[in-house]
Amino acid sequence: AQSVTQPDIHITVSEGASLELRCNYSYGATPYLFWYVQSPGQGLQLLLKYFSGDTLVQGIKGFEAEFKRSQSSFNLRKPSVHWSDAAEYFCAVGARGGATNKLIFGTGTLLAVQP
């Protein structure tokens, strides 16, 4: 079955420090992978996506993610975190086939940023 695991429920980093959020997926075929960010009480905003090609993808707000097929991972990184990055981050895999077209989300990682 398709699934997404985000091992870290909560992470705290200092402003200016680097960040890596982990994501592991289980999917039978080549996955379509996404990272979304959600601010409190808001919907989800797409940060970046991987469909094919270069395994290092760049997104908005200075985020990047690397697809590693051998590790079934799609970790999100940012070299220097800003206070405004505090939010919840969700990794998702796009499930497809027949009539199925949906996103399967992980449980999220809540990021806190210390001054």
Next chain:
Amino acid sequence: DTGVSQNPRHKITKRGQNVTFRCDPISEHNRLYWYRQTLGQGPEFLTYFQNEAQLEKSRLLSDRFSAERPKGSFSTLEIQRTEQGDSAMYLCATEQGIGVVTEAFFGQGTRLTVV
């Protein structure tokens, strides 16, 4: 603002009452999804429309839930005889595409509280 509009933003209802939510997609988007998000969890897929056709429903969608998308434009999600367990954020997402998942744009959601 992604261009996907959901109304109302908040809804408080008494147990046993019926509620209806509305989603207005980005105008050219042919696919529309409903997701449910409970506290501390990632969004979970409920149902999917391609144009006006409802092509998939999750097992999470009990008989009390019904969704429509007349004429392939806006969509409504109705919950009959609400229960406390229905309290959640209901998210709508839309995208333009044929076949595989492309890029879904999420609305800000409707937060339902059943008292």
